[in-house]
Amino acid sequence: METLVSRPRINLKFADFPLVIRKSKIHRYGVYAQERIPANRKVIEYTGERISRAETKRRGEGEYTYLFTLDHYWTLDGAFGGSGAEIINHSCEPNVVARIMKGHIIYMSLREIQPGEELLVDYNFTYTGDKSRCACGARSCRGVMEKLTPKLTRDLINARAARDAKTPRAAQKTKSATA
Ligand SMILES: [Zn+2]
Numbered sequence: 001m002e003t004l005v006s007r008p009r010i011n012l013k014f015a016d017f018p019l020v021i022r023k024s025k026i027h028r029y030g031v032y033a034q035e036r037i038p039a040n041r042k043v044i045e046y047t048g049e050r051i052s053r054a055e056t057k058r059r060g061e062g063e064y065t066y067l068f069t070l071d072h073y074w075t076l077d078g079a080f081g082g083s084g085a086e087i088i089n090h091s092c093e094p095n096v097v098a099r100i101m102k103g104h105i106i107y108m109s110l111r112e113i114q115p116g117e118e119l120l121v122d123y124n125f126t127y128t129g130d131k132s133r134c135a136c137g138a139r140s141c142r143g144v145m146e147k148l149t150p151k152l153t154r155d156l157i158n159a160r161a162a163r164d165a166k167t168p169r170a171a172q173k174t175k176s177a178t179a
Contacts, residue, residue: 010084014045019084019119026089026136030118037113043096044119046085046105048076068098068105069126076105090145091120093138127152 008029010019017037024030037043046068051059056075060067066078066086078086085107088096096107096119107121125132127146134145146152 008082008084008087010044011047011082014047014083014085016042016044019044021084021087024089024118026091026118026120029087031084031088033113033115033117033119035115037109039109039111041109043107043109043113044085045083046076046078046098046107047081047083048078048086049080051075051077070100070103070105088119088121089136090123090134091136091138092122092134092141093136094120094122096121131155 008021010021010031018034020032020034021029022032031044048066048068050070051074053073053075056067056069056077059065059077066082068076068078068086070076085105088107095110095113095117097110098121099106099108107119113119120136123132123145124147125145127144127149131152132145134141134143142148143156144152
């Protein structure tokens with residue numbers, strides 16, 4: 001199933017600060033602060049249709065998904081009844097963080113956010129063998145949107161080693177040329 005939020009907008013009922021949706025350099029659209037947001041404040045609640053584990057699995061197969069895991073059973077699908085928080089892009093250097101409070105997903109500011117700044121959250125996807133490439137452009141970008149675990153770290157190192165093995169190094173070329 002593939003559902004694309006075609007005309008994303010902010011539902012002001014769930015936002016504690018004025019926010020606006022604009023085109024983003026990172027991915028399609030992004031959510032931007034219109035006013036200064038102090039650190040450690042509730043910025044917006046992530047809302048959406050509450051769906052079960054089986055339904056989450058079914059919907060998770062599309063290219064664009066707006067799924068947010070609430071607990072071991074429930075997931076919110078921001079494509080339906082989303083507050084606009086589902087449009088917030090991933091970054092390896094986020095300025096908001098998701099906190100689960102009494103069954104609600106609340107995006108809190110990690111630091112002071114300036115007017116015009118894009119809101120960014122670390123998706124911290126669970127790594128199950130598939131990597132989602134990250135293009136956030138942050139200096140500390142880890143290259144993937146999954147949460148780093150020992151297994152993911154190993155797989156990333158192995159993938160890099162396999163790539164390097166395919167590219168002949170200058171030293172190896174010199175050696176074969178003189179042999
Ligand atoms: Zn990144």
